[in-house]
Amino acid sequence: MxxxxxxxxxxxxxxxxxxxxxxxxxxxxxxxxxxxxxxxxxxxxxxxxxxxxxxxxxxxxxxxxxxxxxxxxxxxxxxxxxxxxxxxxxxxxxxxxxxxxxxxxxxxxxxxxxxxxxxxxxxxxxxxxxxxxxxxxxxxxxxLEGEIAFFNYKGRRMLFGHYKDGLRTGVWYDLKRKVKEVFEQDKLVSTTKLKRSEIREVE
Incomplete structure (x- = not known):
């Protein structure tokens, strides 16, 4: 067959x-x-x-x-x-x-x-x-280098951040978990819970 x-x-x-x-x-x-x-x-x-x-x-x-x-x-x-x-x-x-x-x-x-x-x-x-x-x-x-983003079906960004030389760097937003995270060479430096007003600003 x-x-x-x-x-x-x-x-x-x-x-x-x-x-x-x-x-x-x-x-x-x-x-x-x-x-x-x-x-x-x-x-x-x-x-x-x-x-x-x-x-x-x-x-x-x-x-x-x-x-x-x-x-x-x-x-x-x-x-x-x-x-x-x-x-x-x-x-x-x-x-x-x-x-x-x-x-x-x-x-x-x-x-x-x-x-x-x-x-x-x-x-x-x-x-x-x-x-x-x-x-x-x-x-x-x-x-991976530069911006990365993922959206829900309505077109809202749900996850976005940046890579440099294959490593997460700088501020990342995870709107599903409602957190802002900061990375240095792929290592998590800090995690902050986002307020509703902050979520609206970055969507």
């Missing part, structure tokens, strides 16, 4: 992307495996004919798209370029007691961002099933 699914995927992918040659690939967890019977997910990848990039579309065993992205090497060890990750609306609703709906598909973009030479770079975003921004964070050479 998996072999048949891969054949269909190879044909459709080859028709939409200009590959030198599309190939099937199997994963056990996040490791590539040659044992199809132990595969926990599968995909199709191939080298773009006009670039030194290998594009991968990875699926779970129920044929649900997990992510798409490109790599600088055929071993798929160095991600490079935009990556888009997908999840299930049904699973999100079940885990969060929500009721999002899409009549056309159960899949939605959960997060997306860029890699450069194997390291996260720039702004990465997380999404609600209807596409609204759930949060964002910034990277520099694979480390």
């Amino acid at each position: 998996l072999k048949y699914k891969l054949l269909i995927l190879l044909l459709s992918l080859s028709a939409t992307v200009v590959f030198g040659q599309a190939k099937p690939i199997y994963f056990n967890g996040n490791r590539i495996t040659t044992d199809k019977d132990r595969a926990t997910s599968y995909g199709v990848y191939g080298k773009l004919s006009n670039q030194d990039l290998w594009v991968l579309k990875r699926y779970d065993l129920d044929d649900n798209l997990m992510f798409t992205g490109a790599y600088k090497d055929e071993e798929l060890s160095k991600p490079h370029g935009k990556f888009i990750f997908y999840g299930s609306i049904f699973d999100y609703n079940h885990q969060n007691f929500a009721s999002f709906k899409n009549d056309k598909t159960d899949r939605y973009i959960t997060q997306q961002g860029e890699f450069v030479d194997g390291l996260e770079q720039g702004k990465w975003t997380d999404h609600f099933p209807d596409g609204k921004i759930m949060g964002y964070r910034n990277y520099k050479d694979g480390k």
